[in-house]
Amino acid sequence: MNFLREKLSHLVSSKTYSMYRTVGIVDTGNYSAVKHAVAGSVNKDCSWIRGMASLYQMHRTGPHIKTRPPRQPLDGKPFAKGVVLKTLIKKPKKPNSANRKCVLVRLSTGKEMVAYIPGIGHNLQEHNIVLCRVGRCQDVPGVKIRCVRGKYDLSHVIK
Structure with a gap:
């Protein structure tokens, strides 16, 4: 014992x-x-x-590089075609006050995203087709793409 x-x-x-x-x-x-x-x-x-890795192990495996999730809203493509599901009015973040005109779009990639409509006035309704490009609306959270004026069903800005 x-x-x-x-x-x-x-x-x-x-x-x-x-x-x-x-x-x-x-x-x-x-x-x-x-x-x-x-x-x-x-x-x-x-x-x-x-245990710490030896120099030989570090040499053999190479440097440790973190893989980060992709942050591209359109998967690296410059433009995407989409169908309007709903028109929205979003409020901007704190120091700004306005009504930002946006649309909920189902893109050709299958994603549903909120897109900002630039300019004054628009003629978009449900089931219209729009062309979207990458571009944030900085004071509206969650809006990472913009609609292109003058393409498909979204008309030019009327002066």
Whole structure:
């Protein structure tokens, strides 16, 4: 039993050893059960410790580069055709106050996005076809594309 206590004192701290002693694992005399219990506690306590990579491992794998999710609203394309689902009026963020004219568009890529209509006045209704380009409306959150005036069903600005 003293041999077992010496082994345990080397493997775990006195706090963990006293815990095993109170539970009764140490006094059973079954060394394999104690060994597995101690190994499990050591692994749990030291799970946050991770070995550093050697220079050869870093050379072999190359630099660690994070892959970030794509932030392109039209998947890298300059324009996309879309069908108007609904016309919306959005309010801008804090210091500005206005009614920004927008439309909910189902693009040819399958995405549904809110597009800003530039200029004064528009003739868009549901089921109209518009051409959208990448361009944010900076003071309206969630609006990342704009409609192109004078293409398909969206007419030019009337002067």
